[in-house]
Amino acid sequence: MSANLLQRSLASVWHPCTQMKHHESMPLVPVVKGEGAWLITEDGRRLLDGISSWWVNLFGHCNPRIGAALHDQLDRLEHAMLAGFTHPPVVELSERLSALSGHRLGHAFYASDGASATEIALKMSVHYWRNRGLPAKNRFVSLAGSYHGETAGALAVTDVPLFRDAYAPLVRPGAVVPVPDSRLASGGISAADIARQAARALERHLEEHHAETAALIVEPLVQGAAGMVMYDEEYLRLARALCDRYQVHLIADEIAVGCGRTGSFFAWEQVDNSTHAGWPDFLCLSKGISGGYLPLSLVLSRHEIYHGFYADESARGFLHSHSYTGNPLACRAALATLDIFTEDEVLATNRSRGDRLEQLLRERLGRHAAIRHLRRRGMIFAFDVAGAAPDFARRFFTAALEQGALLRPIGNTVYFMPPYILDQAECEHLVSAAAAALDVVLN
Ligand SMILES: *Cc1c(COP(=O)(O)O)cnc(C)c1O
Numbered sequence: 001m002s003a004n005l006l007q008r009s010l011a012s013v014w015h016p017c018t019q020m021k022h023h024e025s026m027p028l029v030p031v032v033k034g035e036g037a038w039l040i041t042e043d044g045r046r047l048l049d050g051i052s053s054w055w056v057n058l059f060g061h062c063n064p065r066i067g068a069a070l071h072d073q074l075d076r077l078e079h080a081m082l083a084g085f086t087h088p089p090v091v092e093l094s095e096r097l098s099a100l101s102g103h104r105l106g107h108a109f110y111a112s113d114g115a116s117a118t119e120i121a122l123k124m125s126v127h128y129w130r131n132r133g134l135p136a137k138n139r140f141v142s143l144a145g146s147y148h149g150e151t152a153g154a155l156a157v158t159d160v161p162l163f164r165d166a167y168a169p170l171v172r173p174g175a176v177v178p179v180p181d182s183r184l185a186s187g188g189i190s191a192a193d194i195a196r197q198a199a200r201a202l203e204r205h206l207e208e209h210h211a212e213t214a215a216l217i218v219e220p221l222v223q224g225a226a227g228m229v230m231y232d233e234e235y236l237r238l239a240r241a242l243c244d245r246y247q248v249h250l251i252a253d254e255i256a257v258g259c260g261r262t263g264s265f266f267a268w269e270q271v272d273n274s275t276h277a278g279w280p281d282f283l284c285l286s287k288g289i290s291g292g293y294l295p296l297s298l299v300l301s302r303h304e305i306y307h308g309f310y311a312d313e314s315a316r317g318f319l320h321s322h323s324y325t326g327n328p329l330a331c332r333a334a335l336a337t338l339d340i341f342t343e344d345e346v347l348a349t350n351r352s353r354g355d356r357l358e359q360l361l362r363e364r365l366g367r368h369a370a371i372r373h374l375r376r377r378g379m380i381f382a383f384d385v386a387g388a389a390p391d392f393a394r395r396f397f398t399a400a401l402e403q404g405a406l407l408r409p410i411g412n413t414v415y416f417m418p419p420y421i422l423d424q425a426e427c428e429h430l431v432s433a434a435a436a437a438l439d440v441v442l443n
Contacts, residue, residue, distance in 0.1 A: 034061025050407045057292030060421045066291045069336035082326040089331035104279045105300035110326040114255040114286035115149025117297035121282040125215040125249045128308045137214045140174035147225030177202045180231040191232040199238035210246035217251040220267040224256035227413035228382035237277040252280035259288035263378030291337035296330035360431040381416040388412035399440040405433035
């Protein structure tokens with residue numbers, strides 16, 4: 001049965017982010033059931049989902065509370081178009097997200113995938129400046145190594161050559177400025193110093209190019225796809241001030257780092273709390289917002305942005321839509337997800353859960369000769385492996401599966417982005433599996 005399912009998948013499904021020929025030697029994993037933090041395969045193997053199924057699953061698979069909310073919604077309304085219509089889940093979700101931002105980001109625009117949220121923020125920014133009589137402001141700046149999705153517009157601000165080069169003729173590339181990677185800090189140079197240096201490079205860029213720059217887009221605090229590159233919040237404070245000074249929008253792509261992943265519900269709260277800097281003009285959410293249940297993304301924007309479109313003429317409105325915009329089931333899954341955050345005091349519990357996992361990692365792997373830059377921000381944990389072979393990521397992934405864990409390194413960076421439900425035994429299983437996989441791959 002299993003071989004049959006694998007063959008049928010290879011014959012009929014084109015898998016994402018995959019050179020399909022690699023599956024000649026690396027078998028697909030047939031998953032038939034999910035149970036909390038575990039995925040269960042057709043032949044009964046149990047895999048601890050150490051990366052929340054590509055960073056989306058916050059509260060485990062087949063979560064009873066999210067499931068019950070969806071069953072209830074299925075009997076009420078599965079979908080209605082959002083142009084000219086509205087419904088309770090989309091209104092309640094928009095209100096609650098606005099409240100979570102302290103009502104600084106009050107207008108939610110919906111789509112389904114993260115990349116669509118990026119497209120929406122880019123288009124809104126350019127259209128806003130056009131409505132303000134500044135049509136020349138139509139270029140973007142992003143940080144080195146940034147990832148904002150893979151549709152043609154999002155690729156313009158995604159600095160991953162492997163994803164971009166083949167499609168270069170389709171893409172109008174933006175400018176790239178240095179990222180204040182905290183790993184560059186050493187000796188007397190702190191991560192905040194690195195942040196200030198990088199902000200000076202941004203300042204030089206904006207000084208010269210602000211007249212044609214619509215927006216700066218960043219992944220606040222942690223660049224996910226770059227390999228969990230962490231940086232000091234000082235950079236975001238300075239970037240916000242520079243964007244104000246040069247009339248450039250700031251887009252916070254919290255698709256990966258939002259929903260509690262860095263320790264606060266929005267990563268940006270850590271900028272705001274420590275320094276009272278302003279908020280971003282746009283904030284993108286996806287991935288965890290629906291608890292990993294249904295595709296949902298959205299862009300929150302400031303009141304000034306919204307009012308820049310509010311007029312009698314249709315052409316000044318934001319003319320963008322997707323068929324499933326604001327889907328009631330997806331919004332209901334998001335509401336159930338937000339309920340769990342409140343009922344279980346998830347952010348507070350995650351602090352001790354994260355501390356335990358970090359302690360285990362430091363005990364078991366902290367002194368490993370090949371490990372560099374063991375780091376953590378909230379519920380993101382990572383380390384780099386020195387002297388890793390070019391096929392390290394694939395070999396480690398396979399070795400971890402053998403140990404009963406789903407871990408999928410990026411280059412030579414092993415990372416953990418677990419669901420927010422691991423108990424002590426599961427934390428230990430995850431760390432043991434990683435340590436054993438490392439031994440297999442390095443020996
Ligand atoms: C995953 C991701 C995206 C793209 O989201 P998709 O749903 O895969 O299109 C955009 N930005 C960041 C920071 C991401 O991690």
